[in-house]
Amino acid sequence: MSFSLRQLRHFICIAEHQNISSAARELFLSQPALSTSIVQLEEELGLQLLIRHHARGVSLTPAGNTFLAQARSLVAHAEEVASTGRALGESAQGILEVGCFWTLSPFFLPGLLVLARERHPELEIKVSEGPLNELQKLLHNGNIEMALLYDIDLDPTLARLPLATVKPHVLLPASHPMANRASLSLKSLRDEPFILLDLPHSRDYFLGFFGKLGFQPRVRHRSQSFELVRGLVASGEGYGILNLQPASQQTYDGGKVKCLPIRERMPSLSVVLGHPAGLRQTGRAQAFMRCCQEYFKTTAQSQSV
Amino acid sequence: MSFSLRQLRHFICIAEHQNISSAARELFLSQPALSTSIVQLEEELGLQLLIRHHARGVSLTPAGNTFLAQARSLVAHAEEVASTGRALGESAQGILEVGCFWTLSPFFLPGLLVLARERHPELEIKVSEGPLNELQKLLHNGNIEMALLYDIDLDPTLARLPLATVKPHVLLPASHPMANRASLSLKSLRDEPFILLDLPHSRDYFLGFFGKLGFQPRVRHRSQSFELVRGLVASGEGYGILNLQPASQQTYDGGKVKCLPIRERMPSLSVVLGHPAGLRQTGRAQAFMRCCQEYFKTTAQSQSV
DNA sequence: GAATTAGATAGATTTTTTTTATGTCATTTT
DNA sequence: AAAATGACATAAAAAAAATCTATCTAATTC
Structure with a gap:
């Protein structure tokens, strides 16, 4: 169909070495593998990229020179996408979508968001407030990654991280x-x-x-x-x-x-962080989780048992 | 090592369909093929892109949404590179490097370049003038794609397109x-x-x-x-x-x-367009060739036999 | 509760990529 | 001038990747 990033990387490396054999060594490939790879690229483009010199390596055609610049820029772009993609999975920056059960929000969110900003200034948190069933729908659809909820009548497919219990x-x-x-x-x-x-x-x-x-x-x-x-x-x-x-x-x-x-022993309510079970958390989500645990371990406990 | 453009195209198509099976149909792939392709992409990024709903397709995680934008931009970039690459091989635009034997240039280049500009306004022609051996070196190294030469003592590996004969x-x-x-x-x-x-x-x-x-x-x-x-x-x-x-x-x-x-019959000189034999010509080069033939068939012949 | 929809998994198959082995052609050395 | 070397091409074999067919499972709908 079209060229691959692999082929472009091969081409760039050859262009840098002006020599297929030594480029192959750098790429941990055999010389014929690289040779055919580049032939295929040329066929796919319908364009001669290299001029082969007997016993003296290769050089670029004018068209090859032009294409080299394009190839470099595309590969660089790909590198960038890869790293931001990986960052999405690993680091605590970017936008994190969370939910909060609406009677909980005025009690905990202000402090929690301040703490989160302190710990991860690069993390932008967007909160959706609502009733339980709506939050669960958002969790399932992936609109939010986690939600601050009461552990009551929760969808059993949700995983819960207990944060605090509040007595009536x-x-x-x-x-x-x-x-x-x-x-x-x-x-x-x-x-x-x-x-x-x-x-x-x-x-x-x-x-x-x-x-x-x-x-x-x-x-x-x-x-x-x-x-x-x-x-x-x-x-x-x-x-x-x-x-x-x-x-x-x-x-x-x-x-x-x-x-x-209340003097009688009545069931407490647990405040939990709910998230879809079995789903790998993003780095952002994990960072926010740690903030919640920290927050409820200190501030919140004294405030509202 | 890293994701492929193929995987990104798969991901984009799935994101558009919110459904792996129908995306597979559009891509002329089986559902399992697409399913595993995207799982691999997720593993490579270390990032959950999709949320699978039983019997109701898939939706994007917030991270998936972010990554989708990146993937789209990279694939678009690749499309662009592909089309300019193909254009280099097929169309008459861009920069064409030609050579000209230095005693020929003042006679033919002015008219030839004007004609070329008329026929292909998007084609930029850069001329290197010099003695034969230098031009042949440039041809071999791919610095120029073709050269206007006298057909005298030419490297036999060069292909020649006869343009005119000039008598002494x-x-x-x-x-x-x-x-x-x-x-x-x-x-x-x-x-x-x-x-x-x-x-x-x-x-x-x-x-x-x-x-x-x-x-x-x-x-x-x-x-x-x-x-x-x-x-x-x-x-x-x-x-x-x-x-x-x-x-x-x-x-x-x-x-x-x-x-x-001269009254005696003396050997004429041929003016030819020389180019490396067996090398596929770029579209630009072919366009320039046609201009040369046209030019010498009309203007030049009358001017200098 | 049966039929349907949509994804996942497993094994077989095809396609692509890579390797090993060999050939050719210039260039360099003897 | 002959031999050795460097560098690319080609062909057949092997390995890896991608895809397919068939089957399974979980929700949803009728």
């Missing part, structure tokens, strides 16, 4: 009589109205708590918004349960909530 | 008593002094005339310069013999010469 906490209005205790039993809230964070997976997770305790909560409100749950709690509409807690007790509308550990 | 003429001072004849016998000049153009091959050629006639000329001057021969003739130092005649009878120093056909 009870949320009470600051004015609530039990708001200043060190911890709280869920049972003691049996008769109080409950504000449920009603998202696809969190729903079952939170309601599952009560099954274990043997009673059903009085659900007064269901909200898909993390902040609305806090706001409703602060305004005295009921108690809430959430795993992550903002640094401030203030709600968006100025109310105040208190956050208490 | 006698040169007399305009004031000479026989200067207005229509033609002249060399014998009638037996006792007059002779001015010899003393160049490697012309020397033997001209002196050979007298051998045939059975006498030796009285050589008064030998000159390596065509114009000096004319000047010496004009100033009355003797008669000369030359094949080609300038349009003007004037010499450089203002003298005047007359030029008469």
Whole structure:
């Protein structure tokens, strides 16, 4: 069909040596192999590249000279593509696409991205936020290489790197009589109205708590918004349960909530980095993974257990 | 060692189809062939390019996407090199290196180069002038592809394309008593002094005339310069013999010469286009050849027989 | 739950590349 | 002038690479 890079490399080497035999030595080839290789190249181009001198090597035809420059530039280009290709697999530079489950992002991404910039200034990270199923689709299609997720109802084909576990906490209005205790039993809230964070997976997770305790909560409100749950709690509409807690007790509308550990032993949630199993990670992805581990080992742990 | 252009073409086609099987059909390959080809490419780069979906084709990893752009650009570059390479062999554009024997050049090159420019405006012609042996060396080394020469003592490995034959003429001072004849016998000049153009091959050629006639000329001057021969003739130092005649009878120093056909049948000189035998001609060279034939068939013939 | 789609794998086959052995033609040395 | 040397070409054999056929498996669709 067309010439190969191999043939061009052969031609360049011959042109440099002005001698097929010594070029063959440099290329660790036999002289006839190189000789036929170049004949084929000439036939493919329909162009005489070399003039053969008996007992005195070869020289380039004018056309061969012109073609040599082209060949050199193409081979150099190929070298470049090869090295950037390999770099894509090995080094931590370029663009890394990651995903983040949307209730996690405001808690961890700011710090994580700052750390990543510190560790790998050449690494540009693009984050897609969204619900679990959308992130999983992105992972499968290869739009993102990894995602920060809760390890709950995850596609079993996803590999997980555990980063932290976050325990559930009870949320009470600051004015609530039990708001200043060190911890709280869920049972003691049996008769109080409950504000449920009603998202696809969190729903079952939170309601599952009560099954274990043997009673059903009085659900007064269901909200898909993390902040609305806090706001409703602060305004005295009921108690809430959430795993992550903002640094401030203030709600968006100025109310105040208190956050208490649950005395009963309830299942924690794991925050993980999910990625398609069996897929070789790019160097960028590996670099980001290490950043996540570092970040959660230090900062995050103290912040939100 | 490194990837091949073939692999890159495969990868690009797969990326366009998002599907190995249909890409294989387009490439007239079997699906397994393409599948393994791309696996090898991935291994060579140490980089996952594709994500395989069961029953739904493939998609690109982010790294694959980046690499795709590089692959496209390299393949495009290769296409370009291929086409310019082929053009070097087939079309009449680019630089053509020719040689010209130095006494021929002022007579034919101006008209020839104008004609060539008319016929092939994209063809740039570079001329090397010199003596025969130098031109033959250039031909052998491939520095020039063809040369305009006299067919005299040529290297037998050179192929020749005859363009014209030029007959010898006698040169007399305009004031000479026989200067207005229509033609002249060399014998009638037996006792007059002779001015010899003393160049490697012309020397033997001209002196050979007298051998045939059975006498030796009285050589008064030998000159390596065509114009000096004319000047010496004009100033009355003797008669000369030359094949080609300038349009003007004037010499450089203002003298005047007359030029008469020789009555005896003397060997003519052939003007030929010489080129290394058995070497495939480039398209440029062929185009130039055709120009030479056209030029000598029309203009030149009338000008200088 | 059967049929379909799309990729992977294995063994056989074809094509391409390379090697070994040999030939030829200039050039250099004896 | 003859022999030795250097350098390329050619041919047959061997090795390596690419491709094919057939078969298998996992999701998806009907």
